[in-house]
Amino acid sequence: xxxNTLYEExxxxxxxxxxxxxxxxxxxxxxxxxxxxxxxxxTQNQQQSEDIAVDTLxxxxxxxxxxxxxxxLRGYLFTLARNASLNYLKHQKVRxxxxxxxxxxEVLVDSRAEALVVESDLMRIIYQEIARLPQxxxxxxxxxxxxxxxxxxxxxxxxxxxxxxxxxxGRAIKELKTELVxxxxxxxxxxxxxx
Amino acid sequence: MDEFSNIDNELxxxxxxxxCGEALTEKEWQLLEDWKERSxxxxxxxNSLGDPAAVKQMLSTWHGIEKNSEFNKQRGMDRISELAGDxxxxxxxxxxxxxxxYAAAGLLLxxxxxxxxxxNRGGKEGAISQRxxxxxxxxxxxxxxxxxxxxDGSTVVLDSLGNGVVAQQGGAQVMLQNGQLAYAGSxxxxxxxxxxxxxxxxxFRLQLPDGTRVWLNAASSVRYPxxxxxxxxxxxxxxxxxxxxxxNANMPFRVAVGDATEVEVLxxxxxxxxxxxxxxxxxxxxxxxxxxxxxxxxxxxxxGQQAEVRPAAAQLSLTGHADLDKVMAWKNxxxxxxxxxxxxxxxxxxxxxxxxxTYAKGIPAATFGGEINKQNTLQDVLQILEKSNVHFRLEQxxxxxxxx
Numbered sequence: 001x002x003x004n005t006l007y008e009e010x011x012x013x014x015x016x017x018x019x020x021x022x023x024x025x026x027x028x029x030x031x032x033x034x035x036x037x038x039x040x041x042x043t044q045n046q047q048q049s050e051d052i053a054v055d056t057l058x059x060x061x062x063x064x065x066x067x068x069x070x071x072x073l074r075g076y077l078f079t080l081a082r083n084a085s086l087n088y089l090k091h092q093k094v095r096x097x098x099x100x101x102x103x104x105x106e107v108l109v110d111s112r113a114e115a116l117v118v119e120s121d122l123m124r125i126i127y128q129e130i131a132r133l134p135q136x137x138x139x140x141x142x143x144x145x146x147x148x149x150x151x152x153x154x155x156x157x158x159x160x161x162x163x164x165x166x167x168x169x170g171r172a173i174k175e176l177k178t179e180l181v182x183x184x185x186x187x188x189x190x191x192x193x194x195x
Numbered sequence: 196m197d198e199f200s201n202i203d204n205e206l207x208x209x210x211x212x213x214x215c216g217e218a219l220t221e222k223e224w225q226l227l228e229d230w231k232e233r234s235x236x237x238x239x240x241x242n243s244l245g246d247p248a249a250v251k252q253m254l255s256t257w258h259g260i261e262k263n264s265e266f267n268k269q270r271g272m273d274r275i276s277e278l279a280g281d282x283x284x285x286x287x288x289x290x291x292x293x294x295x296x297y298a299a300a301g302l303l304l305x306x307x308x309x310x311x312x313x314x315n316r317g318g319k320e321g322a323i324s325q326r327x328x329x330x331x332x333x334x335x336x337x338x339x340x341x342x343x344x345x346x347d348g349s350t351v352v353l354d355s356l357g358n359g360v361v362a363q364q365g366g367a368q369v370m371l372q373n374g375q376l377a378y379a380g381s382x383x384x385x386x387x388x389x390x391x392x393x394x395x396x397x398x399f400r401l402q403l404p405d406g407t408r409v410w411l412n413a414a415s416s417v418r419y420p421x422x423x424x425x426x427x428x429x430x431x432x433x434x435x436x437x438x439x440x441x442x443n444a445n446m447p448f449r450v451a452v453g454d455a456t457e458v459e460v461l462x463x464x465x466x467x468x469x470x471x472x473x474x475x476x477x478x479x480x481x482x483x484x485x486x487x488x489x490x491x492x493x494x495x496x497x498x499g500q501q502a503e504v505r506p507a508a509a510q511l512s513l514t515g516h517a518d519l520d521k522v523m524a525w526k527n528x529x530x531x532x533x534x535x536x537x538x539x540x541x542x543x544x545x546x547x548x549x550x551x552x553t554y555a556k557g558i559p560a561a562t563f564g565g566e567i568n569k570q571n572t573l574q575d576v577l578q579i580l581e582k583s584n585v586h587f588r589l590e591q592x593x594x595x596x597x598x599x
Binding site for chain 1: 199200201202204206207208210211214215216230233234235236237239240244247250251253254255256257258259260261263264267268270271272274275276278279
């Protein structure tokens with residue numbers, strides 16, 4: 001979820017340099033999910049990636065730094081997350097990767113870095129669109145589309161009839177702008193008709 | 196790692212426009228093309244955006260991350276608080292509704308501006324830590340509700356019932372009207388007793404078969420016959436209740452409290468506070484006349500007077516004129532903590548918020564003053580109390596620890 005407060009870049013950077021704890025929620029809302037998403041792509045372990053994201057943000061308070069720009073700040077955060085994620089792989093005994101494999105992973109990660117950051121930012125935008133829907137419609141999108149729950153089960157969970165579910169889905173599709181999500185929802189609708 | 200710093204901020208937005216089927220400008224297309232050609236991974240991402248299943252998978256991953264976001268936000272904030280010092284910073288929340296409201300009856304707050312003060316202690320600023328404030332959901336105030344125990348021992352929970360007949364007792368009907376219990380008709384034959392009890396966190400109003408009105412505070416019960424017969428009307432009280440007795444000169448009304456105290460009513464309204472975990476039984480007369488009988492002593496009360504019975508000392512004493520606002524605050528939807536000790540305040544909170552209070556290091560000697568709306572959440576009330584230099588820690592399972 002985005003923070004309600006928007007900060008001027010300069011104010012943001014000053015407050016980070018000052019170690020102002022009040023800025024933490026904003027930074028979390030802005031970077032946390034992207035950092036987890038990015039790290040998860042490397043570690044394949046969500047719990048681990050959540051820890052890495054939190055560690056990364058907290059690091060700003062452990063080593064207060066004045067960043068030149070918001071871009072530099074982002075670069076710093078993702079670099080920390082990248083290193084911690086690769087470190088995790090190195091210490092993972094189960095996978096017992098060879099040095100060579102690790103360095104290959106590093107290269108692979110770096111070659112995908114930009115794509116991954118863009119991908120996570122795009123997901124944030126699409127997800128925010130869903131999150132902004134009225135609750136009744138949002139629930140339908142989350143259950144049927146994102147979580148892929150069978151429609152009968154979703155109707156039961158929401159305590160509504162199949163007809164009602166179909167109506168809500170129709171409304172959700174009307175409200176959404178992102179075509180791919182609408183399409184995805186529409187496909188779920190088809191299966192409903194045969195129920 | 197400048198590859199992260201130099202990522203164009205516009206790209207995700209551009210891709211989103213594309214996904215929404217919006218037209219891109221020439222310049223935007225160019226930007227997109229450049230990005231696509233920059234790496235194989237970028238191009239692969241671009242291609243996968245045309246695949247609904249792939250996008251769905253990405254969104255599903257994001258959804259799973261967002262689900263734990265708030266939890267981890269709190270973790271991060273806790274860690275920063277730890278870095279900053281031993282104690283997390285005070286977080287004063289802005290409340291949507293006023294913390295303190297004047298009672299409808301026009302009760303006045305003592306003091307100007309400071310609605311709550313502490314008389315005998317100074318000290319450092321108190322704080323409910325952010326962690327506790329956030330991890331434990333707001334504890335809602337009590338509300339109307341009670342359990343009715345019928346003559347045969349069966350029970351009816353009155354919290355969730357709508358208006359209508361709740362039960363039949365002999366020839367009498369037990370009805371619920373707008374959250375108030377009332378009796379109609381009269382039962383004949385053997386005398387049947389009903390009991391209304393409120394758990395912690397509930398209060399209730401009822402009208403006895405003779406028309407007497409009873410306001411039952413939290414954690415209290417009153418036992419009465421479904422039909423009053425004979426030469427007196429006799430009920431049994433535990434906890435706290437306010438009575439408005441229906442006049443009947445031929446049948447005096449008697450409230451039995453505990454083993455040895457009885458209030459004989461001569462047509463009147465009065466409040467009895469007789470919780471077992473309070474050391475005194477307080478009877479306060481608002482109007483009319485009552486006679487208190489306890490331990491072979493007897494005391495007649497005039498309006499505005501209060502008498503105390505101390506079971507431990509087997510003693511009955513007149514305490515003179517009572518602060519009626521304070522006595523009746525609970526019925527008017529307020530806590531009145533004037534001259535209350537911390538122990539008294541905590542016992543009130545226990546009953547209304549259904550919590551257990553423990554003391555980390557004994558009960559701090561503090562007295563309070565002022566009134567607080569009973570519709571506040573527990574956390575709101577604690578925040579007010581903390582201004583008087585008492586500190587609290589809320590733990591899971593409705594446990595409140597008082598720290599000095």
